[in-house]
Amino acid sequence: MQKPIRIFVVNSDRLFCDALRTLIASWPGYSHVGEAATVEASIAALDVIEADIVLLEIDLPGEPGFSLLQYLTENQRTERAVVLTRELHPEYIQEALRLGASGYLSHGAGSEQIRNALCAISEGRAAIDPLVCKALAEDQIHDCITDRECQVLTLIAEGACNAEIAQRFGITEKTVKTHVSSLLGKLGMSSRVHLAVYAQDTSLLKPPRAG
The missing domain is CATH 1.10.10.10 (Winged helix-like DNA-binding domain superfamily/Winged helix DNA-binding domain)
Known part of the structure; x- marks a missing residue:
């Protein structure tokens, strides 16, 4: 029997975390294995919890989500990181991808879109929200x-x-x-x-x- 894809959530919004936990629990083949509200708490939890994908917000109390991305990359962690955020600034997107994020989704993404993105990332592919692509394209146009x-x-x-x-x-x-x-x-x-x-x-x- 194939092991479920284990998801660890990093977000300080309790209601949002509750909704994600319920959503992930409803998907066959996926498992919610834990959550944390800060980068520091996430690092501590991931030292004892086995996860395949870290689903994280950029805007966190204390250190931003970028710090967690940097930690995962520099320590060659096996978890793949996916940003799920309301922040669609081109600078944020580019920095997250530079630091090794495998995906970048907006809070406006539907449940099916999130699940498809997690599936793609678990298979070694990338997943970028169309709204994110649009934000990057507009930024490039602004530059020229x-x-x-x-x-x-x-x-x-x-x-x-x-x-x-x-x-x-x-x-x-x-x-x-x-x-x-x-x-x-x-x-x-x-x-x-x-x-x-x-x-x-x-x-x-x-x-x-x-x-």
Whole structure:
């Protein structure tokens, strides 16, 4: 008989831990083997509890979850770590993955998504929440789009034409067209409509400033 996948939870939210414990108990082939609210308590518990996957929050009392990830990696522990958090800042995601996390899930993930992620990780694969991928993609886009292009994009999303954008910023229509062409190229889009829809669906919009 195959051994169950043993899950250890690290989270300071008692209600959230209770919900996870109930959820894991309802899944055939999975076992909730323990939980802790801090990094220090987690390290102490994992010295005596055998776990396959550590499901952890980044925002913890005292040391952040990053410290536990670093401990697991530096001590070559066999447990694989999965971040389950409300923190979707690109810097957090990148740091967690750099420190050896095998997965990164948001609190908005459904029970089936969490179970599928744990299954993938138990098989040696990675699991990244689509919301996490979106946050990383938007961050990369922010890095390649200039402030002026973001301002132009904001006005495009509001339905402004090139002449109105030019007047708003005190630039020529030719310059506006250059910004629009640059945005289309960087975002891989073919029309202003696509730009407007995309901008409204992401965090790219910036309040336009004249000058």
